[in-house]
Amino acid sequence: MTTPSERLIEVQGLRHEIGGRCVMDVASFSAGRGEHTLLIGPSGSGKTTLINVITGLITPTAGEVRIDGQSMSSLPPAKRDQLRRRTIGVVFQTLRLISALTVRQNLSLAQTLALGQAEPKVIDELIGQVGLGHRADAMPRELSQGEGQRAAIARALCARPAIVVADEPTSALDDANALAMADLLLSTAEATGATLLIATHDNRLRDRFPRTLALTPPQVAA
Numbered sequence: 001m002t003t004p005s006e007r008l009i010e011v012q013g014l015r016h017e018i019g020g021r022c023v024m025d026v027a028s029f030s031a032g033r034g035e036h037t038l039l040i041g042p043s044g045s046g047k048t049t050l051i052n053v054i055t056g057l058i059t060p061t062a063g064e065v066r067i068d069g070q071s072m073s074s075l076p077p078a079k080r081d082q083l084r085r086r087t088i089g090v091v092f093q094t095l096r097l098i099s100a101l102t103v104r105q106n107l108s109l110a111q112t113l114a115l116g117q118a119e120p121k122v123i124d125e126l127i128g129q130v131g132l133g134h135r136a137d138a139m140p141r142e143l144s145q146g147e148g149q150r151a152a153i154a155r156a157l158c159a160r161p162a163i164v165v166a167d168e169p170t171s172a173l174d175d176a177n178a179l180a181m182a183d184l185l186l187s188t189a190e191a192t193g194a195t196l197l198i199a200t201h202d203n204r205l206r207d208r209f210p211r212t213l214a215l216t217p218p219q220v221a222a
């Protein structure tokens with residue numbers, strides 16, 4: 001059983017430096033199941049760096065990240081990959097669908113990599129949830145931008161991750177599509193029980209997300 005207060009993401013004393021310069025600084029942050037959070041801040045404030053630390057792609061200079069109770073930042077790389085695959089789905093700004101595979105095959109591959117096997121029923125259900133039932137056998141190049149985004153969301157969810165992170169998912173979209181994308185992320189997260197962490201400098205999304213984590217650019221040396 002899970003409770004709403006269960007902490008899926010916990011960050012303490014996190015700092016990252018590149019070439020001696022602090023590029024990301026988060027004293028503390030946590031999100032429990034169902035606590036969707038918008039990670040906001042201007043360009044250069046460290047949003048992508050924080051997402052990369054949370055997903056275990058980079059090791060922070062200082063501090064700790066716990067994902068579903070496990071210390072991501074102190075695990076060896078192979079174990080981090082396992083933890084990420086098991087718990088986190090990623091929606092990339094540039095979608096990163098594999099161009100030689102259909103929508104269904106993209107999901108099937110992602111699911112096999114994450115879970116060791118494909119579950120065709122789950123895949124078809126997800127494809128339906130994002131409204132792509134009629135496009136399951138289409139190639140990525142045949143999709144509209146909005147359809148491609150739906151496919152990327154479905155792929156991020158296909159291993160039923162507890163957490164879904166998205167880095168600037170709406171930055172290339174007009175107002176109507178940006179809000180539609182946010183609503184789709186929220187509705188699919190509700191349907192699958194995933195918790196969202198969405199990095200954005202896009203103020204259009206703020207009405208949709210009561211919880212925010214605001215980053216400010218670490219002070220620049222004069």
Ligand SMILES: Nc1ncnc2c1ncn2[C@@H]1O[C@H](COP(=O)(O)OP(=O)(O)O)[C@@H](O)[C@H]1O
Pocket residue numbers: 018023024041042043044045046047048049050
């Ligand atoms: N690999 C890198 N090498 C040098 N500087 C980097 C690197 N990654 C990020 N930075 C710097 O760190 C700061 C924060 O970057 P980033 O996390 O991408 O911010 P955001 O996503 O909020 O725009 C920026 O000043 C950026 O130039």
Ligand SMILES: [Mg+2]
Pocket residue numbers: 047048049167168
């Ligand atoms: Mg960024």
